[in-house]
Amino acid sequence: MALDQFCDVVQRCQALQADSYTTEDHDVFMIAGRSCIEEGHSAQMLSIVLDDTNQELVRCMGWNLLPPLVQVLLKKDDKNLPHCLAIFNHLLETCRPKELLIGLLEQLEQEEPVAIAESLHLLLKPLQRVLLRLGSRKASSLGMALSSALEQVAKLPVPHTKEQEEDDIFLLGRCCSDLTAFVKPFVQEAERELCKGDSKASASSKKSAKLDGVSLDQEELRTELLKFCMSTLCRPLLEVQLNDPDALALSPLRDLATDILNNLNAIGESTTSLVYQPLSKRKEAAGFLEEEVRYPKESLASLAHLVFVHHLAADTFPCVFNPVFCLRCNMDHVSLLLSRSADLKIQKGLELYEKCLVRVEDNSLPSELLQMKTFLTVPQNLTKVMTICPRHDLRRKGLKVFQLSIDKFNLEAKYNFFKFMLKTSHHSGVEGYIIKNIRSQIDLALRPGNANIWFEGFRLPPLLQLVFTLADGPETDLLQYLDRIMEALNLLRYLIIRDKVTENKTGIWTALYKIEDVFLKPLRVGINMSRAHYERELSTTTTENKNNVKETSVISVSVGDEKLPSMTSESQIQALHSALHTFDMMESVLVRIEELTEVKSSI
């Protein structure tokens, strides 16, 4: 039935010119033709489609047959496959490229991962053929094809372990290889034209070369390829943990990454200037996309990570740059990655930061760097990672990198950095850590031969002023500020022991009366008040427990829709004991300080 209808419309149209085909002709051709293929009449279809007298018709309407043909080709073991493949290939050569493109791109859209991977694998090569037929006007069509392909790839689950990457059950690896092969001829074309353009430009003036119509097409082509590379850098590359060759010898994902870097170099966007972009003013890109759209920040961060942590395309990267310059440029990328919530992006930010820091000598970074905004935002982002990131290993790594960054600053920079952190971190644990660092620096400065002007002498008291404070005076919540207060007390005790009254290298003996006023006295009061309060709480709770009186709480805490059970009396009592113990600990250090002060002052 369908075959008859199809033969009818073909015969009828043989006599007509292409512009006389009616809408009905189009519809019948499409509907009957599709049914024929679905019903398996592929042999007859093939002979009709190949017939010389039908070529005008095929060129005009043939592309409508793509959907059922592709379905057959995807089934792979269908007996109609050879004929359908022949029809398919003929259509690719005969029909209008733009229409074929639309038809093929429609077939790319799938929902299931396996279907996505299979249709990409099948259709990328035909798409390539069709695009190459477009000649110099291919740029926007290429762009469309690339963004559709990437959209599909973005739907595939990414591997989380080396084993998953090896197994590649969702075929992301194969898709990456397919993409690499797909884009190759276009990159090569862009590269060739760029070389030609360069040699022309060096012969005549650069301006005249730009006005050339052909160059405009090439500019568009390069722009589309740049868009593709930038997109790929974000997804999937930024969202995947790449394995190095010694961990995983064969990795299509890593190959894709390397390929992208080489492609960028080939189209005239050297990886060197892309990585170092934040600090250099890039020349205005002639027209198509604005700077930030053209070079999305996340893509650049991903690029930096690939170059500096994975050393991909290392042979194209010059070994002449100053490690401090390298660090300065990467701070932008680190800041961005650390500000994201995705664990993997945070991890990459930490890795990139660490890699840059290690290349710099200890005690070498000058204080001027702290005038750069990123040198302040990075520690702030790092603080968030260290304190609230759910993953324990990232918190730990964050702390390690934080200390590493401190070690690289020179003395003046350390001094200013400590001041900055004490003023802005608003987190007791971090402040405590900084105070511990201050103590190390003072200790170093006091050793013979290390005297410096930052951690002893007249500059020290202003810094210490920031250390010996209580946020709310005597009413300060001592438990909340425990870390900070304990470190401050430890520092004070250290200074009193270490610095002789007669020498007063650290200025502590002159500052002591003020510290007593502003810090020690309110602290003593605070401890007494808190202790009294908690002791009362303890006795109340113990009594209630004995009498089995359950106090209904006015507050409840729920996590993820589940209400947490209220603390049992036993836990409450335990917590209260622990609080009291803490106050005892604080007080013991206070007392010790007083003892030492008396002893030393009386000498």
Add this chain to the structure above:
Amino acid sequence: MADEPVREWNDEQLKSDDLPKKDLIKFIQDNAAHSFLNEHRLLGNIKNVAKTAKKEQLIVAYNELFASNRFKGTEPVEEVTKQVKAVKIDEKPKEVKVEVVDEGPPKFTKATLKKGDKTNFPKKGNTVSCWYTGTLEDGTVFDTNIPSAARKKKQTKPLSFKVGMGRVIRGWDEGLLTMSKGETARLEIEPEWAYGKKGLPESKIPPNAKLIFEVELVAVD
């Protein structure tokens, strides 16, 4: 003692375009003694060596290797080490002058190989463009941006950067400020003004490495 390596290619095959330089280099690197490689400047990353060595040179080296039987394992280690220490980079053409730049203890030296225009000297902040090759003291090429003649298709631009701003290693910043447009010079940079105690392990620069750069200053903006 391992069997001696066998010739893989005859003369015709060697001269043919079908045989890529990289294959030839790999063969020679795999089979030749260290001192042989050093003398023929075939040490280092294959890609870099391919950039700086001509096919004819490689064919000559290949034939030399079989003529002299200087394969791997034919020289005792101490002998090789002694030879490596004694090897000097001595193939440079006429050295016009050697300048020892005096800034406290000198941390680099410059030997002009080709004079520049002596008028256009870059100032701090200018953008300079240069072709360069970097080698270690033992001759290993660790970096270069010079496109070899056969690869003219690959568009490679000279390296451009703002000079005197601490963006590159100090030896370069200081050295390039003393060069004029068109000049080619050999800069020998002490580790303190290069990569110092850390080196750049992933780029084959060991700790405390003295670096030798042949630099051509192409443009000054």
